[in-house]
Amino acid sequence: MAFLKRYLLPRIVQYLVVIFIGGTLIFIIPRLMPVDPVQQTLERITIQGAFLDPRAIEQIREALLELYGLKGSLTEQYITMWRRLLRGDFGPSYVQFPTPVMTLIRISLPWTVGLLVTTTVLSWIVGNILGGIAAYYSTRRWAQLMENIAMLIRPIPYYIIALALLLLLAYALPVFPVTGGFSIGRRFVLSWDLIVDILKHAFLPALSLVIVGIATWFMTMRLLVSNLLAEDYIVYAQIAGVQDGEILYNYAIRNAMLPQITGLTLSLGQIFGGALITETVFSYPGLGTLLYSSINTGDYNLMMGITLLSVVAIATGVLLMDLIYPFLDPRIRYE
């Protein structure tokens, strides 16, 4: 019970506070943007050439304000928002009216999650193992070569790598498709063909993410382990003749892992915000693309839905981390 009161309760309170503040910011920020969603919708109607007399337009405006939850003072709107959110209702999308935001998210989410969970976990595992090994054998030639490659990749802006891959492997050597998450016109019937098609489309975005991801995790892990190598318990084990493999895994990597696991949880939480640049460059139908178009069109509800999802995901990741940590590091106790 002491665990519940002293450890769990404060963290759950903190969790709820973070989500509350996140929700509030998400409410305020879009309203500071110079895009007026009602005006946008009206423009879309008038642009089609329909002539409406000003009174009708005024009526449509009223109706739209009501629908979008933009009626009344800011305080009233704020309260309406929380009342809706607590019911799990993000409201309808303004632009793809009247599709609910939840439906749009549900369609995009699997693409993003599939792509990002795979690449994040893969680059985390590979980057950490290689980084640990390279730090432990830092005097070897191959370790220095790996470090130089990682150092070369790290500072390159991500979009350059993405575009370079696209140019190289989709345009110059058309091995992979240029855009999209699947071939246009394909029907979603589970088949071997469909899986291959999806994997083929996901390959380039995944490769770009994995290259950068491995280089990033590699560099941090290398630094962590090379700092640990001067620790007394590692020198002691080396003097005692403990084999290198044992020291590398159970002494160096095991200790360097702790901050890296925190890093992994945070990156997994960030997945729910989508990979904006990746998805834009590769026209991937994920959450990032959805978020980007919602910002462009002033689709408050959709923006809020995606951002809040991301806030909740990261906060949940941090909470889970807090709960798991004592199992990973015996020095931390539930007190």
Added chain:
Amino acid sequence: MDVLRVEKLKAFYIMESAGEERAVKAVNDVSLTVRENEVLGIAGESGCGKSTLLKSLLGSIRPPLRHMGGRVTYLHRDREMDILSLPKEERQKLMWQHISYVPQGSLSVLNPVRRIGDTFRSFVGAHLDIQKDPDRFESLVRSHLQDLGLPVDTLKAYPHQLSGGMRQRVTIALATILKPRLILADEPSTALDVVVQRGVIQLLRDIQTEQHNTIVMVTHDMAIHANISDRVAIMYAGRIIEEAPVERIFAKPLHPYTQYLIGSLPRIGDKSYRLSAPGTPPSLADLPPGCAFHPRCPNAESICRREIPSLSLAGRDHRVACFLAAKEDADVGSSEALGSQ
């Protein structure tokens, strides 16, 4: 019989700053022999090179420390082995079964995320095939801990859950589990309170009586040397300046530095003011010419400022590196008979 012979060993810390190399001469021309079954104490103040000497004896020389010359030869199964030129695998084989090491049992010396039992497993597993017979390993560790009077539950604990004294006992248990011929101990009692210190030193003594190992004990604490060492070597500024059986070091120190060192120790019932050596020890990166002690020495003569005295015999089993003490040779020789009784 000598189980360990150190010949003209030099190990310097090479520091590079602003393109200039500076050598910190931590172990500077040290020669030493360790005899079978003895406890050799190495004493000296902080920063005189004791720990670096011990690291070199263990063959654990890593940058910025560099081996600049000399040999460290162990006698193992009638073979002489220079640990500093031995291939890594050979050195690993020599460690723990023949030579083992007791570090200071601070919190940082044991892997913080693994239980003590796992540390035993990796240390013993490096030298014995414990995969084949895990039960034998379990019973080996258990009976060893019981022999040393340590609770078997310690194996389930993490390092941070143990007291400083317990951690020190664990490092001693780790070092002695394979019954090594030689134990090198680096300040095993420092940072413990006196009651615990006594227990730890007693433990080492008991093990030595039981296993007949040879011990090299590095500590600045002269009381520990009086307690456990058979012979004591005094280090000053990277060199050994005096070496003698422990009774002689306390009864008749010859080097002026040793005299100050012994003279500064409190004695029961004696309330007189204790003098220590004036001044401070020199920087190992910038040693004075000649005898490193001459700036602090009350009797320094001109030769002391020019030449480095070598360690030479000044009585039975008593060697000293001092021009002035060597002069009193005859005097020392005649009192020898008294001193050894």
